[in-house]
Amino acid sequence: MxxxxxxxxxxxxxxxxxxxxxxxxxxxxxxxxxRDLRTxxxxxxxxxxxxxxxxxPFLMLNMDKxxxxxxxxxxxxxxxxxxxxxxxxxxxxxxxxxxxxxSIGAKSEFYIPDRNTEGYGVSHKGIDYAAExxxxxxxxxxxxxxxxEQVEYAKTLSVNMMITDHHIPDAILxxxxxxxxxxxxxxxxxxxxxxxxxVAFKLTQALAKKRNHSAEQALQFLDLAAxxxxxxxxxxxxxxxxxxxxxxxxxxxGSRPGIVALKKxxxxxxxxxxxxxxxxxxxxxxxxxxxxxxxxxAVRLMTSTTQSEAKELSAVLNSENEVRKxxxxxxxxxxxxxxxxxxxxxxxxxxxxxxxxxxxxxIGIVASKLKERYFVxxxxxxxxxxxxxxxxxxxxxFDLHAAFSKCADLLLSFGGHTMxxxxxxxxxxxxxxxxxxxEVAMAQVTEEMMRPRLKIESIIEFxxxxxxxxxTLRRLAPYGPGNMRPLFASQNLEVIGYPRPKIVGKNHLxxxxxxxxxxxxxxxxxxxxxxxxxxSKKSLEMAYVLAENEWQGRKTIQLELKDIRxxx
Numbered sequence: 001m002x003x004x005x006x007x008x009x010x011x012x013x014x015x016x017x018x019x020x021x022x023x024x025x026x027x028x029x030x031x032x033x034x035r036d037l038r039t040x041x042x043x044x045x046x047x048x049x050x051x052x053x054x055x056x057p058f059l060m061l062n063m064d065k066x067x068x069x070x071x072x073x074x075x076x077x078x079x080x081x082x083x084x085x086x087x088x089x090x091x092x093x094x095x096x097x098x099x100x101x102x103s104i105g106a107k108s109e110f111y112i113p114d115r116n117t118e119g120y121g122v123s124h125k126g127i128d129y130a131a132e133x134x135x136x137x138x139x140x141x142x143x144x145x146x147x148x149e150q151v152e153y154a155k156t157l158s159v160n161m162m163i164t165d166h167h168i169p170d171a172i173l174x175x176x177x178x179x180x181x182x183x184x185x186x187x188x189x190x191x192x193x194x195x196x197x198x199v200a201f202k203l204t205q206a207l208a209k210k211r212n213h214s215a216e217q218a219l220q221f222l223d224l225a226a227x228x229x230x231x232x233x234x235x236x237x238x239x240x241x242x243x244x245x246x247x248x249x250x251x252x253x254g255s256r257p258g259i260v261a262l263k264k265x266x267x268x269x270x271x272x273x274x275x276x277x278x279x280x281x282x283x284x285x286x287x288x289x290x291x292x293x294x295x296x297x298a299v300r301l302m303t304s305t306t307q308s309e310a311k312e313l314s315a316v317l318n319s320e321n322e323v324r325k326x327x328x329x330x331x332x333x334x335x336x337x338x339x340x341x342x343x344x345x346x347x348x349x350x351x352x353x354x355x356x357x358x359x360x361x362x363i364g365i366v367a368s369k370l371k372e373r374y375f376v377x378x379x380x381x382x383x384x385x386x387x388x389x390x391x392x393x394x395x396x397x398f399d400l401h402a403a404f405s406k407c408a409d410l411l412l413s414f415g416g417h418t419m420x421x422x423x424x425x426x427x428x429x430x431x432x433x434x435x436x437x438x439e440v441a442m443a444q445v446t447e448e449m450m451r452p453r454l455k456i457e458s459i460i461e462f463x464x465x466x467x468x469x470x471x472t473l474r475r476l477a478p479y480g481p482g483n484m485r486p487l488f489a490s491q492n493l494e495v496i497g498y499p500r501p502k503i504v505g506k507n508h509l510x511x512x513x514x515x516x517x518x519x520x521x522x523x524x525x526x527x528x529x530x531x532x533x534x535x536s537k538k539s540l541e542m543a544y545v546l547a548e549n550e551w552q553g554r555k556t557i558q559l560e561l562k563d564i565r566x567x568x
Contacts (some may be wrong), residue, residue: 001375003452003563005489005543007459008034027464028472031457031486035476047475049242051219057206061187066162066178066203067210070106073137074211079107081130083122084299085142085196086115086290088283092228093141093164093197095302096221100204104213109133110303112295115361119389120415120422122150122161131157137177139203140164142196142228145181146415148174164199166234167415168401193235193482197228198243223250223259224302230275231283236480244478248273258301261314262286275478285314288321291361328362332369335380345374346450350441352434354381354388354427364391364420371395375450377403377441381430387412388425394418397449403440407433454543454563457486462518465546465557473546490515491541491567499534509534513542513559521549524561539567 010030018038019029037043045053057063073080080101084094094110101108111130113123121143127150130138137160140147144163151161151174160177169184180199182189194202204218226247229240236244251273254260259282263273266281289297301313335353345351351374360382371378371393377400381390394400400421404414410433414423425433479485496519499511509524509531522544524530533540544559 001450001452003454003543004448005454005456005563007456007489010034010458014038024472025464025466025468027458027460027469031472031476034457035483049245051215051242051246053239054205054242055190055202055239057202057209060180060182060189060199060202060206061184062178062180063203063206066164066180067206069137069160069162069177070101070139070207071211074104074106077107078137079109079133079135081126081133081135081138082108082110083126083130083138083140083143084110084112084295085120086112086295087142088231088286089196089228090142091286091290091295091298092224092231092302093195093200095299096197096224097139097141097164097200097204098299099224099303100207100218100221103217104207104211109135110296110299112290112299114294115290116293119424122147124150124153127154127157127159130154130159136160137162141200142166144174144176145169145179145184146174147176148172150174151176164196164203166194166196166199168417191239193237193240195229195232195234195240197225197232198234198240201225201243219246220250222247223256226251227259227278227282227286230278230478230480231286233481235482236275236478237482240480241478241483244275244480248275248278248478251278256302257307257310258304258313261304261307261310262301262317265314265318275480284324285317285321288324289317291324292320292327292359324362327359328365331358331362332366334358335366335370336373339370339374345376345378348376348438348441349445349450350376350438351378352381352437353379354383354390354430354434356383358382358384360384360389360391363389364393364422367391367393375452376445377437379437381425383427383430386427388427388430390423390425392416392421392423394420395445395449396453398441398445403437403444406440407436410436454487455484456489456543459489459491462490462515462520465518465520470546470548470557485545487543487545487562489541489543491539493540493542495534495540499531509561513540520557520559522559522561524564527561527564530564533564533566536566541565541567 015029015033018033019026037046082094082098084090098108098110111126113126118125139162141164145165145167154161162178163176164180182192182194208218226244229244262282268277268281286298289295304310338353363380363382367378367380377394377398379390379392381388392400399418401416404421404423410429412424416422494514496512496514499509507526507528509527511522512519513522543563544561547558547560548555549558
């Protein structure tokens with residue numbers, strides 16, 4: 001599908017002044033201006049994020065109460081159960097909070113629900129386990145903000161529940177002993193974009209401060225907070241940028257046995273670990289065990305203390321990830337065939353698919369891939385044991401949570417965010433839900449919304465690509481929502497030689513491209529369909545991100561292509 005290029009509009013006069021005052025190139029000056037870095041002090045703070053810039057954790061609503069309750073458990077040596085979700089955010093949050101509590105002398109245990117038998121959120125089985133071990137307090141991580149009934153059930157067993165979460169609260173909150181969630185009403189915490197692991201980390205900071213431990217007592221677990229933050233696709237700006245940046249340094253240094261072993265099985269060998277390494281290397285392996293079975297294995301890995309245990313568990317996560325790929329690929333192929341047989345998603349401006357026997361642990365990935373394929377709001381429903389469980393992914397401008405709200409009378413439950421959501425449904429309501437959801441989509445989704453957009457940083461010349469630009473790109477990291485990797489475009493380009501699919505994959509293009517006297521390597525992952533354009537012998541324009549490719553100790557600049565167009 002043809003992509004819309006959005007060239008960012010920037011006032012050239014202001015950029016010229018910024019360029020002169022900072023002594024940088026116009027390209028770098030434009031990048032800084034568009035990130036609101038318009039003074040030397042602003043640029044210095046952005047490029048040198050510091051732990052000292054983290055917000056005071058006691059700015060979060062109910063933090064005082066939460067710390068007092070946990071302190072009471074510590075003083076009484078009462079067991080605490082840390083209860084996490086089964087995804088990357090939930091398991092990293094549970095791991096860091098459990099490890100921190102143990103480090104300050106707490107009797108802490110952890111629990112992660114089984115996706116297949118207990119489902120999402122706080123389960124009665126988990127609460128029963130807390131009672132069995134004598135825990136007087138459950139602390140949830142990355143879940144619990146809608147656990148109204150579960151909190152009441154826990155009270156009948158004389159178990160209090162403290163909720164740490166970041167999901168959007170409902171109108172009625174659980175009657176928990178304390179709720180930490182920056183999105184709840186009246187919470188004045190400045191960072192509304194914390195993930196579950198981020199909220200758990202702020203709790204550890206507050207506990208360390210209140211109980212007179214060193215700041216390092218909490219900061220040592222920033223590696224786990226960084227993995228959760230990066231994998232949950234929250235904004236990597238402000239405080240989150242510090243969490244991710246400092247956490248990646250810890251991961252790179254490799255002091256935690258479980259993370260070291262996981263890096264090894266994921267093939268991550270570079271000295272400096274990146275957000276991409278987390279998203280495509282560590283994250284999928286942590287997620288896999290929760291998608292297909294027992295996510296407790298992920299927490300056991302991240303909390304392991306010996307190399308032998310870490311090696312054994314990392315092999316399990318790696319193996320499960322391979323199984324996940326197979327299951328996911330089979331469902332994706334079936335979903336494409338089913339879609340082709342039912343209707344054109346772009347005519348309906350949405351896609352709703354359901355099937356008996358699909359594994360609900362991987363349908364979120366399938367929904368993401370189908371959304372990218374058709375570029376419409378997509379809902380994939382796995383029907384098992386008389387219940388349909390769905391994962392949904394959206395496009396910019398269409399609010400999934402609001403759409404599910406309009407179908408609430410047909411659903412057993414639902415939750416999530418604007419761009420990603422989930423729900424459960426009685427199979428008897430599937431056809432009615434499909435019809436209602438399509439009606440909502442037809443009323444809201446426009447033709448323009450169904451065209452992918454590329455936000456172009458600026459149009460540059462190959463001669464602008466120099467050491468200063470590459471160093472600035474390195475220092476702009478870590479990248480993520482709110483601070484995306486700069487996407488450039490260049491025009492009047494000529495392909496050199498004979499483009500060919502790259503050997504490592506039949507869908508990847510590898511070739512050389514020239515502008516003026518400068519020739520650069522280019523690679524287009526999954527862009528084999530553009531091969532015909534490269535043979536056209538016409539002048540081209542390309543959108544790309546800049547990367548450094550290292551081979552046999554030699555580094556070269558490479559264009560990682562995102563789109564190719566013939567110039568008019």
